[in-house]
Amino acid sequence: MAGRTDPGSDPREPAAPGFALPPDAPEPLGNGPGGYGRRVLRERTPTLITEVRDRHPYGPGQRRALDALREEIASGAMRPLGEGAPDRARWDRWGAAYFGRPWADVPFLWWESYFYRRLLEAVEFFTPGPWFWVDPFEYWKTAELRDATVAVPAHRRPAADERQALLLASLWGNQADLGFLFGAAGGPAASGGLVADDGALVWSALDAGGPDHVAVVADNAGRELLADLLLIDHLLHTGLAARVTLHLKPHPYYVSDATTADLVACLRHLAAADGEAAAVERRLSETIGTGRLRLRAHAFFCAPWSYHHMPADLAEEFGGRTLTIMKGDLNYRRLVGDLAWPPTTPFAEVTAYFPGPVAALRTLKSDVVTGVDAATLSSLDASGGDWRTSGTHGLIQARVST
Numbered sequence: 154m155a156g157r158t159d160p161g162s163d164p165r166e167p168a169a170p171g172f173a174l175p176p177d178a179p180e181p182l183g184n185g186p187g188g189y190g191r192r193v194l195r196e197r198t199p200t201l202i203t204e205v206r207d208r209h210p211y212g213p214g215q216r217r218a219l220d221a222l223r224e225e226i227a228s229g230a231m232r233p234l235g236e237g238a239p240d241r242a243r244w245d246r247w248g249a250a251y252f253g254r255p256w257a258d259v260p261f262l263w264w265e266s267y268f269y270r271r272l273l274e275a276v277e278f279f280t281p282g283p284w285f286w287v288d289p290f291e292y293w294k295t296a297e298l299r300d301a302t303v304a305v306p307a308h309r310r311p312a313a314d315e316r317q318a319l320l321l322a323s324l325w326g327n328q329a330d331l332g333f334l335f336g337a338a339g340g341p342a343a344s345g346g347l348v349a350d351d352g353a354l355v356w357s358a359l360d361a362g363g364p365d366h367v368a369v370v371a372d373n374a375g376r377e378l379l380a381d382l383l384l385i386d387h388l389l390h391t392g393l394a395a396r397v398t399l400h401l402k403p404h405p406y407y408v409s410d411a412t413t414a415d416l417v418a419c420l421r422h423l424a425a426a427d428g429e430a431a432a433v434e435r436r437l438s439e440t441i442g443t444g445r446l447r448l449r450a451h452a453f454f455c456a457p458w459s460y461h462h463m464p465a466d467l468a469e470e471f472g473g474r475t476l477t478i479m480k481g482d483l484n485y486r487r488l489v490g491d492l493a494w495p496p497t498t499p500f501a502e503v504t505a506y507f508p509g510p511v512a513a514l515r516t517l518k519s520d521v522v523t524g525v526d527a528a529t530l531s532s533l534d535a536s537g538g539d540w541r542t543s544g545t546h547g548l549i550q551a552r553v554s555t
C-alpha cells in the first residue's frame with residue numbers, strides 16, 4: 154500500500170434487506186454476438202486506450218501498462234489489480250469469479266466498470282507522483298465545455314412549459330456523452346423522440362408539497378451537467394425543492410462522468426457566460442455555501458454493481474428523498490439491473506426495490522430497456538433503426554409511490 158492512496162472505502166457493504174433481484178429475473182447482459190457489450194469490448198475500449206495514450210506525454214511505464222491492458226482485453230485473461238493497489242483486496246473479492254477468465258466471459262456491467270479502474274491504474278492516477286489525480290479524460294471534457302452554449306430560459310413562457318423544457322434539456326443533455334467519440338458509430342445524429350414519458354408523474358411528485366429534498370444522480374460533465382444545473386437551480390429557486398443533493402463521481406469514470414472538478418468547471422463556464430447564466434452560477438454557488446445544494450461523491454458510484462447492491466448509507470439517503478432523479482444510461486443500467494428484461498416489463502415493477510421515489514432521465518445507449526408499451530415497441534422495432542443503442546431516443550420514467 155505504501156505510496157498509493159485509496160480511491161474510497163468499501164462501497165459495498167451488505168445490501169439492505171429486500172433489495173435482491175426476484176428469482177425469475179433474466180440473465181445479465183453479456184458480450185455475445187449482436188449485443189452492445191461486444192461492440193464496446195471490441196471497438197470502443199481499445200480505441201479509448203489508444204486515444205488516452207496518444208493525447209498525453211506518458212512515460213514508458215504508463216505506455217507499457219496501457220498497451221498491456223489493450224492486449225489483455227483483446228486476447229488475454231482478466232488480471233487483478235497490481236500488488237500495490239490500495240483497493241486490491243476489495244476488487245479481489247468482487248472479481249474472484251471473473252479473474253483468470255477472458256474479458257468477453259464477464260458480464261458487461263462488471264467488466265466495463267473494472268476497465269475504468271484498470272485504466273486509472275495504468276496511467277498512475279492514484280499513485281502519488283507526477284500523474285497523481287491527473288484526469289485522463291480532461292482533454293475531451295475541456296474541449297466539449299469550451300464549445301457549450303448555455304440556454305437559460307427567458308421566463309417568457311408559461312411556467313409549466315418552462316419547467317418541462319428544463320426537464321427535457323436535462324434528458325437530452327445525456328446525448329453529450331464523450332464515450333461516443335470512441336465508437337465506430339459516432340454520436341447520435343438526431344433526436345427520435347421519447348419511448349416512454351412519465352414527465353407528468355415527475356412533476357406530480359415534486360408538486361405534492363412538503364419539505365422536498367430532491368436527489369440528482371449526475372451522469373456526464375459538460376453540456377449534460379450544465380443542463381442539470383439549470384434544472385436544479387429552477388427547483389431551488391422556485392421552492393419546488395427545499396434542498397437538493399447532487400451526486401457526483403469520486404474520480405474519473407466512463408470517460409465523461411462528472412466529478413467535483415467538472416462541476417467547478419461548469420460553474421465557471423456559467424459565470425463567464427452572458428446575462429442570466431451568471432446569475433444562475435451565483436445562486437448555485439450561494440446555495441452550495443448554505444448547504445441547500447449539497448454535493449456527495451460516494452464510492453459506490455464507481456463500483457461494478459447495480460443499485461440492488463447499494464450500501465446501507467446510500468439506501469438510507471435515497472429512502473429519505475422526495476424524488477431521486479437518475480441521469481443517463483449507466484445509472485439506468487444499474488437501476489433496473491443490466492439484465493435482458495423483456496422491454497414491456499413495467500418500470501415500476503423492476504424498480505420496486507428502490508428505497509424511495511425514483512425517476513430516470515436517459516437517452517438509450519445500451520441494450521437494456523423496460524416500460525415500453527407493446528404498440529410503441531413494435532413500431533420502434535419495425536423502424537429498423539438502432540433505437541436501443543444509438544442515443545437518438547430518450548425516456549422519462551418514474552415510480553413515485555413506495
Ligand SMILES: O=P(O)(O)OC[C@@]1(O)O[C@H](CO)[C@@H](O)[C@@H]1O
Pocket residue numbers: 193197265327330332333372373407480481482483484486517518519
Ligand atoms: O451513462 P451514459 O453516459 O449515458 O452512457 C454510458 C455509455 O456510453 O457507456 C456504455 C458504453 O461504454 C453504455 O452503457 C452507455 O451508452
